[in-house]
Structures are given as C-alpha cells and as structure tokens.
Amino acid sequence: MKFINFSIVKFSVFLTLGILSAFFIPTSTFLLPFLFFGFLILFVIWIVERKRLQKSIFFGILTYLVFFGIGFVCYQLQLPKFQDEHYSHVLSKGGTSETSLLSLKITEVLKPDRYNHKYLAECISVNKTETTGKILLNIQKDSTSTEYTIDDVLLISEKVISIPKPLNPHQFDYSAYMKKLGVYYQVRSESQAILVFEKGSKTIRGSAESFRNHLIAKLNKSNITDNERSIIQALVLGQRRDIDKELYADYAAAGAVHILAVSGLHVGILFFILKWLFSPLGNLRYGKQLKSIVIIGFLFGFALLAGLSPSVVRAATMFSLFLFAEQLKRPTNSINTLFISYLFLLIINPLWLFHVGFQLSYLAVFFILLIQPKLFRYWYPKNRIIRKVWVIITVSIAAQIGVLPLSLFYFHQFPGLFLLTNIVVLPFLGVLLGFGLLIVLLVSINMLPIWLSEIYNHIVLSLNKFISWVAKQDAFLFQDIHFSEEKVLVSYLFIVATILLWKQHSFHRLMVCLLSICLLIGIFIWDRWEASGNELIVFQKSRNTIIGVKNGDNLLLLKPDTLSETAKNAFPIKGYRTAKQIESYSEQLLPKVFSYNNQNILVLDSLAVYPKTAKIDIILLIQSPRVNLERLIDSLQPKQIIADGNNYKTYVTRWRTTCKQKKLPFYHTGTKGAFILE
Numbered sequence: 001m002k003f004i005n006f007s008i009v010k011f012s013v014f015l016t017l018g019i020l021s022a023f024f025i026p027t028s029t030f031l032l033p034f035l036f037f038g039f040l041i042l043f044v045i046w047i048v049e050r051k052r053l054q055k056s057i058f059f060g061i062l063t064y065l066v067f068f069g070i071g072f073v074c075y076q077l078q079l080p081k082f083q084d085e086h087y088s089h090v091l092s093k094g095g096t097s098e099t100s101l102l103s104l105k106i107t108e109v110l111k112p113d114r115y116n117h118k119y120l121a122e123c124i125s126v127n128k129t130e131t132t133g134k135i136l137l138n139i140q141k142d143s144t145s146t147e148y149t150i151d152d153v154l155l156i157s158e159k160v161i162s163i164p165k166p167l168n169p170h171q172f173d174y175s176a177y178m179k180k181l182g183v184y185y186q187v188r189s190e191s192q193a194i195l196v197f198e199k200g201s202k203t204i205r206g207s208a209e210s211f212r213n214h215l216i217a218k219l220n221k222s223n224i225t226d227n228e229r230s231i232i233q234a235l236v237l238g239q240r241r242d243i244d245k246e247l248y249a250d251y252a253a254a255g256a257v258h259i260l261a262v263s264g265l266h267v268g269i270l271f272f273i274l275k276w277l278f279s280p281l282g283n284l285r286y287g288k289q290l291k292s293i294v295i296i297g298f299l300f301g302f303a304l305l306a307g308l309s310p311s312v313v314r315a316a317t318m319f320s321l322f323l324f325a326e327q328l329k330r331p332t333n334s335i336n337t338l339f340i341s342y343l344f345l346l347i348i349n350p351l352w353l354f355h356v357g358f359q360l361s362y363l364a365v366f367f368i369l370l371i372q373p374k375l376f377r378y379w380y381p382k383n384r385i386i387r388k389v390w391v392i393i394t395v396s397i398a399a400q401i402g403v404l405p406l407s408l409f410y411f412h413q414f415p416g417l418f419l420l421t422n423i424v425v426l427p428f429l430g431v432l433l434g435f436g437l438l439i440v441l442l443v444s445i446n447m448l449p450i451w452l453s454e455i456y457n458h459i460v461l462s463l464n465k466f467i468s469w470v471a472k473q474d475a476f477l478f479q480d481i482h483f484s485e486e487k488v489l490v491s492y493l494f495i496v497a498t499i500l501l502w503k504q505h506s507f508h509r510l511m512v513c514l515l516s517i518c519l520l521i522g523i524f525i526w527d528r529w530e531a532s533g534n535e536l537i538v539f540q541k542s543r544n545t546i547i548g549v550k551n552g553d554n555l556l557l558l559k560p561d562t563l564s565e566t567a568k569n570a571f572p573i574k575g576y577r578t579a580k581q582i583e584s585y586s587e588q589l590l591p592k593v594f595s596y597n598n599q600n601i602l603v604l605d606s607l608a609v610y611p612k613t614a615k616i617d618i619i620l621l622i623q624s625p626r627v628n629l630e631r632l633i634d635s636l637q638p639k640q641i642i643a644d645g646n647n648y649k650t651y652v653t654r655w656r657t658t659c660k661q662k663k664l665p666f667y668h669t670g671t672k673g674a675f676i677l678e
Contacts, residue, residue, distance in 0.1 A: 008339045014064045015343060018071020019350045030082055035069040042066055074350040078182050080133060087123040087131035088184065091160055099159050101127050102187065104137060105200050106152045109209070111241050116140055117147055120183060124153070126160075136163060136178060136186035145191040149213065151206030155196035158189050167540040167673040168572035170579035180354035208304045212237050218443045222453050228460040234260040236436040238306030247464065253471035255415030256425060261357065266306075267299060267315035269430045270437075274298055292323040310345070310352045311361035317341040318365075334369045338362070356410055360403050367402025368395055370499060389423060396422040405491035408483035412578050416476030424466060432459065480578045484527055490520045531581045536596045536677040538620065538644055539572050540669035545622040545646045546573070547590060553583040558590040560605060560622060572674075596677060602636070610636070618677075621655065624648045629658045640665045642675050 045059050080086040091100065104121035112118055116138040123135050137154075139145060148154070163175035163186050178184070200206075215237060219229055227247055233239040240248075240260055251257050258265060274295045281291040299316040306312050318341045325337070342362060345352060352358045375394045381387045396419055408414065415421070439456055442448040471477070494516040501509040532552055539546040547558040555577060577585065592609075593602050599617040604610055606623040616636045621627075621643040629641070641659050643652050643666070652668050659666035667675050 008336055008343070010064065011067045012339045012342050014067040015071040015346055016353065018068040018073075019075045019346065019353050020071075021068075022072045022075035023354075026079075028081070030073075030076060031069060032073050032076075035066070035073050038062065038066045038069055070347065071350065074347055078351055080184060083132060085131055086133040087126050087135070087160075088133065090126040090129050090131055091185075099157055101125075102135075102156050102158065102160070104135065104154050104156060104187070106137070106148050106150055106154070107134070107205070109149060112141070116188075117145065119148060120181070121154075134181070134183045135160070136183050138186060138188045139194075140188070140190045142191060146197075148197075149206070150209040151200045151202055153196075153198050153200040154194050156187060156189050156194055158187050158193060160185050160187055162186070165673075167669065168576070169537075169674060169676070170575045171572055172575070180351060182351055204304065205308065212239065212305055215440055215444055218446075219440070222443055222448060223450060224453050224457045225461070227464060228457050231260070231460050231464065232436050232439065232456075235266070235433055236440050238309065238312070247468075250464075250468045250471035252411070252413070253415060253477050254421045254467045255418030256421045256467055256470075259425060259429065261309070261311070265429070266433055267302065267312055267319065269433050270302055271295065271299065271319045273430070273434055296320045296323060310355045310358035314341055314345060314358065314361050314365075317345060335366070338365055338369065356406075359406060363402040363406060364399040368398045371398035371401060374503065388427070392423055392426050393419060396426075401495060405483065405488045405495070408481050409485065409488045412479065412481050412483065414478040414481060416478060417470050417473060421467070421470055425463065428459075428463075432463070435459075480574070482527070482531075482578050482581050484523075486523050487520075487527065490516065490523050494520050528581065531579070533678065537576075538642060538669055538675040539576075540645045540674050541572065542645045542670070545590070545644055547620075548573070548576070549596065550580060550582070553581055555580070555582045555585050557585070557587045559587060560590045560603075599677070602638070604632075618642060620644065621651075622646050624651050629655050630662065633658070633662050633664060638664070640667065642667045642669070644669045644675075 042059070042062050045062065076082050080088045103124040103126075105124055106119045106121045108120040110118040110120060119137040119139070121135050121137045123131050123133050125131055139148075163178050163183070165175050166173050178186075216233060216239060219232065222229070224232065226242075227244055230240075230242040230244065230247075233242060238261075243260065248257075248260070251260055275291075278291045278294055281287040281294070284290065296316075296319075299319060303312045303316045318337055321337045321340060345358075372394050375398060376391065379390060381390055400418060404414070435456055439448060439453065442452070494513070497509065497513040497516045501513045533550075534552065535550050537548045537550070539548065545560050549556040549558065555573075557573065576582075590603055592605075593600065593611065593614060593616075595601070600615055601618045601620060602610055602614070602616045603620045603622060604625045604627060606625055608625040608627040610627075610632065612635060614636070617639045619632070619636070619638045619641050621641065624647045633641075641655065641664060643655060649670075652670070656666050656668065669675055
C-alpha cells in the first residue's frame with residue numbers, strides 16, 4: 001500500500017468535529033470573522049517557517065483549529081439565522097400564523113405519502129419580497145391534482161407552518177430529518193389553492209429530471225413487467241419511487257438494498273465499463289487526457305441523472321481524483337483519495353454529513369480499503385473463479401464490518417445471508433447495469449428489440465425471485481435490534497482498536513482493545529438498565545385506541561376490542577418495542593376500570609357508561625363518548641382527563657374548554673403526544 005498522508009485524515013477529522021460542534025452546540029455568534037483572522041495568523045506563521053523542514057507545534061495546532069473553524073462556519077452558513085434573505089426573517093415580521101403569498105420553485109421531487117405529493121422547493125419570494133431558503137411543499141392528492149417536477153414555479157397563498165415532531169416516543173423524527181436537509185418549515189396546500197403555475201427557468205438538475213422522466217415514460221411503454229421495470233429504473237436511473245413495498249422489503253431482508261440505491265458500487269462498475277469502452281482513445285495523441293475528460297463527464301452525467309445522491313457524488317468525485325492523479329503521474333493512495341473527496345464534498349455541502357447514504361458509503365469504502373487487502377492474503381486460491389468468489393467474500397465482510405453498527409442504529413436489523421446474496425448477485429451486477437444502460441439507450445430512440453427486453457425481463461425476474469427466496473429465510477434475519485448512539489460510537493472504537501491490533505501487535509494496542517471491550521460491555525449493561533423501567537403509555541393514533549403497560553422487558557397491550565389486528569409490528573408499537581428492548585409481548589381486552597401505580601383509571605368509550613360512586617383518579621376518553629363532562633367531573637372528582645386520538649376534534653375542543661373552566665389538567669395525545677404514566 002502506498003504512503004497514507006495522515007494529515008489529510010486529521011484535517012478531515014477536525015472538519016467533521018467542527019460541523020458536529022455547530023450542529024450540537026448552536027451559537028448566535030457568526031465565526032466567519034474569527035476564521036478569517038485564524039487564516040491570517042496561519043499565513044504569517046507559514047511565511048516565517050516556510051523554509052523549515054519541521055514546522056512548529058503552533059503551526060500544527062492552528063492548522064487543525066482552522067479546519068475545525070471551516071467545518072463550523074460551513075455549517076453555520078446553512079442556518080437560516082445567518083442568511084439575511086431567508087424567508088423565515090420575512091415571516092417573523094408578519095407572523096408565521098398569517099397567510100402569505102408564496103412563490104416557490106420546486107428543486108426536488110420526494111416520495112409521496114398516502115395523502116400528499118411531496119416536494120422540496122426554493123422560496124423565491126414571500127409577499128413579493130425576494131427571499132431564499134428551502135421549504136417542504138405538501139400538495140393534497142385528489143382527482144384533479146397535478147404532479148409537478150423540478151423547475152416548476154408555483155404561486156400559493158397559504159400559511160407557513162413548522163414540521164411537527166413525532167407524537168409517539170421512539171418514532172422517526174421527520175422534522176429532525178428535514179432540518180438535516182436544511183428545511184425548517186412546510187406548506188400544506190390543495191391543487192385548487194395554487195394561484196399560478198408556470199415553467200421556471202431550466203436548471204441542469206431540472207433538465208436531467210425531465211430527461212429521466214422521459215426515459216421512464218419510454219420504459220413504461222415497453223413490454224417489461226412492472227416489478228422488473230422498477231428495478232431497472234432504480235439500477236440505471238436512481239428512481240426508486242415505483243418499487244413495490246413488499247419487493248423493497250425483500251431486498252432489505254436479503255441485505256441487497258445497496259443494489260437498488262445507485263451508489264459507489266454502480267459508479268465503480270460504470271467506471272470500469274467506460275475505461276474499457278474508451279480504451280481505443282488512448283492510442284491517439286492526447287488520447288489519454290481526452291479519455292479521462294470523457295469518462296469524468298460520463299460519471300458526473302450519470303450522477304446527475306441518478307439524482308446527485310451523496311454516495312454517487314462521492315464515488316464520481318473519488319474516481320475523478322484517481323484519473324486526475326493518473327494524468328499528473330503522481331502516486332496516489334486510495335485512502336488519501338477517499339479523504340480528499342470527503343473534505344471537498346463536506347466543504348461544499350456540510351449537511352451531507354448527516355445523510356445516511358453519505359455515512360454508509362464512506363464507511364463501507366474506508367473499511368474495504370483498510371481490511372480487505374490483508375483479509376484476502378490469508379488465502380490465495382489458484383482457481384480463477386474461486387479467487388473471484390473469495391474477493392467478493394472478503395469485500396462483503398469488510399464492508400459489512402464497516403457499516404454494521406450504523407446499519408443497526410438506523411434499520412434495527414441484520415441480514416444473516418448477506419454473503420450468499422452478494423456472492424450470487426454481485427458477479428452479475430455489472431451485466432445487469434451494462435445491459436440496463438443499453439436498454440435505456442435503445443428505448444430512448446425507439447429501437448429496443450422485443451427479444452432483448454424479454455431476456456432482460458427474465459434475468460431481473462430471476463433476480464427478484466432469488467431475493468424473495470432469501471428474504472423468506474426468517475431464521476437468518478435478525479430484526480428489532482436496539483442500537484443506541486452510544487453503542488454505535490463505542491462499537492466503532494472497538495472495531496478500529498481490533499483492526500489496529502490485528503495489523504500490528506503491541507501492548508498499547510492490546511490495552512486499547514481491552515478498554516474498548518470493557519466500555520462496550522458497560523454501555524450494553526447501562527442501556528439495558530435504562531430500558532428496564534415500568535410505565536403505562538397511551539399511544540397517539542388516529543381512529544385507534546392503544547394502551548401499553550410495560551413491566552421490565554414485558555409489554556401488555558390493552559385494546560378496546562378483539563376484532564382489531566395484532567399491533568405487535570404495527571405503528572407505533574414496533575418502534576417502541578425495539579427501543580425499549582421488549583422480549584415478551586401479549587394483548588388483552590381493555591377493561592373499563594383498572595388500576596396502575598395506585599391510581600384508578602376509568603376508560604369511557606362511546607357507550608358513555610361509568611360507575612357513579614367509584615374513586616377515579618384519571619378518566620381516559622376514547623371513541624368520542626357523548627357525555628356531559630362537567631357533570632362527570634362533579635360526580636367522580638378525577639385528578640386528570642385524558643383524550644386519545646380516537647375522538648372527534650370538536651369533542652376534544654369542548655372537553656378542553658370544560659377542563660379549563662374546572663381548573664382540571666387536560667391532556668390530548670393528538671396535541672401533546674403519547675401520555676406516559678410512570
């Protein structure tokens with residue numbers, strides 16, 4: 001392995017620490033002037049010491065602090081409060097509760113939910129005042145609704161509202177996810193409320209999106225079946241919105257989601273295909289330079305067509321750096337190139353650090369470069385086919401080690417048959433991608449032969465059947481694994497310490513490895529103890545009543561009837577079970593009156609029947625009971641009233657007013673989130 005420039009690695013670490021510090025420790029002070037002052041001092045020290053072979057410790061410390069400051073400032077520049085023209089400043093003057101006239105230009109089409117088409121848009125103006133900033137646009141689905149695309153400009157008169165936080169514990173926080181994309185507010189609208197719609201000025205990304213939609217429309221007219229067509233769209237065009245949910249779940253269970261998401265793997269395959277295709281150019285004068293320019297152009301064109309996801313941009317940048325170093329005839333190291341691309345991309349867009357795809361992509365490649373070469377040297381098969389299989393196995397193991405803690409943290413599952421999946425699928429992925437590109441090219445010029453589309457359809461169908469078979473091997477799919485942030489950090493400490501000890505044995509490395517094991521055990525014990533408490537929880541779910549009684553690692557679910565389906569793997573129980581490390585689960589009928597933690601709870605449903613003399617501490621209102629709440633309060637003298645999501649909003653409003661008059665605490669799960677009684 002060629003020399004690793006550890007300065008690049010250290011610069012990357014301090015840049016990352018700067019971004020994370022700005023994210024977790026927000027400040028109202030803009031650090032750009034301080035960063036400029038740091039650059040000035042660093043330049044003066046460099047002038048003084050430029051002839052020295054060994055720079056002073058002050059030069060090193062200041063250099064690292066400057067990279068820390070670059071990360072901090074780059075993230076600050078993404079925050080609305082440091083953007084003078086951000087639309088939130090205009091809204092704060094008039095109040096976000098007021099209806100505003102908004103001019104929005106769509107920049108990205110998101111996956112729709114059950115009720116809305118979803119878009120990211122640039123806010124061009126608010127009440128005719130020019131602004132900037134991203135906003136989430138939700139347009140309600142109906143029979144007249146139009147699906148918009150990138151560069152469309154809409155004029156809407158609506159309220160700008162915040163993106164709500166989850167109302168149940170341990171559920172996916174969409175508002176936090178959007179903030180990591182630089183989106184802080186949203187607009188909810190209907191098709192009829194859009195005052196003006198026009199095509200905005202074309203951008204490169206908008207043109208790429210139009211071309212991709214044109215190719216998808218062409219594919220829709222071919223004789224390739226739906227599921228197989230959706231896989232081609234994912235493989236070649238980076239469009240996953242049309243993939244069937246069950247099929248996508250099968251790919252996830254089989255450990256093959258990386259095949260569907262256009263990533264560094266696809267770009268790498270395309271890179272070698274392009275090098276082979278354009279190899280004749282190398283025989284021309286200046287042919288090598290021309291070949292590199294053409295390949296880089298195709299790589300970034302593919303990245304643009306695939307939606308410019310962070311993992312694709314990472315791979316395209318990294319391979320471009322390889323070609324650039326090759327042209328300069330400079331020796332390069334893959335890890336150096338990896339970290340240079342990491343530095344470059346995070347300076348351009350520090351928010352990419354919080355993208356799951358960005359994190360998994362860099363970790364996978366880093367651990368492949370770190371582990372795979374030595375792992376491969378343990379055995380060198382003479383048979384070429386076996387040797388290729390051994391390469392796939394070592395690469396898969398190295399990548400899996402690198403992404404395992406983060407995958408468990410985000411997805412809470414581990415596909416035990418990932419090796420089998422990769423051994424079978426990866427050798428044919430180049431063929432799938434290459435012929436997929438050919439099919440897209442032919443269909444775009446209306447020259448796709450039926451026999452070719454049928455052959456490709458059969459190949460993808462066989463792939464889908466194999467993936468579905470692997471996914472059905474439930475014994476090898478480990479699900480509902482709780483993995484906290486602390487576990488992730490200590491797990492990576494343990495993995496890195498173990499790899500360093502594996503590469504070179506020493507007493508200090510052994511001590512670090514043993515310390516990391518002790519820390520990991522301690523984190524697991526602490527995490528288990530923290531989740532061992534008891535609580536009663538009234539979950540928030542519209543048109544449903546779900547009450548959980550947690551006792552240690554046991555969860556008893558109380559439901560108002562036995563007709564409703566089991567909620568074990570349904571929202572919001574699944575996320576709660578995983579986070580609380582529930583091992584035993586059961587269900588039973590919700591009683592009308594029960595006791596928890598020395599408090600008597602009355603459940604009042606649509607029948608509105610209740611005991612007249614019982615001592616009641618808490619009244620839980622479900623299924624919109626028609627009851628005179630004032631008379632009920634006077635009769636039972638409760639300490640608190642709770643209304644869950646299974647009540648009419650008009651009833652909830654009336655009950656809230658009554659409780660306010662009676663000076664009695666009122667809790668509505670639809671407003672405040674799940675009610676927890678410990």
